[in-house]
Amino acid sequence: MISDPRLEEVRALVRAGGFPHADVESGGHDGSIAVIRNVPATAASALARLAPAIRTLGFRYVAVDITPPES
Numbered sequence: 001m002i003s004d005p006r007l008e009e010v011r012a013l014v015r016a017g018g019f020p021h022a023d024v025e026s027g028g029h030d031g032s033i034a035v036i037r038n039v040p041a042t043a044a045s046a047l048a049r050l051a052p053a054i055r056t057l058g059f060r061y062v063a064v065d066i067t068p069p070e071s
Contacts (some may be wrong), residue, residue, distance in 0.1 A: 006057045010034050017050050019043060032060040041066045 004026050014022045019039050023040065027033040034054050037048060051062040 004031060005032075006059065007049055010036075010054050010059075013050050014039075014047070014059050017046055019047075022054075023045065026059075028061070033060040034062045035065065036062070037065040039066060041063060041068060 007024055007026060010024045011022075014024060019036075022039050022047070023037040025035050025037075027035040034057075039047065039058060044066065047064050054062050
């Protein structure tokens with residue numbers, strides 16, 4: 001797999017946003033999706049605020065795979 005330098009920038013944004021354990025990868029057949037995983041369901045609003053900055057890096061979409069709360 002080819003390394004995408006944009007992902008390091010997304011990781012930095014997400015970690016600075018308070019999610020140090022989040023995983024970030026690109027998705028879609030053309031790599032146009034920034035996929036953020038391993039974040040709690042309560043993170044949706046905070047990550048939505050980061051989406052415009054992530055999109056300026058060249059991603060068309062930002063997808064969040066939330067982790068359900070532990071019971």
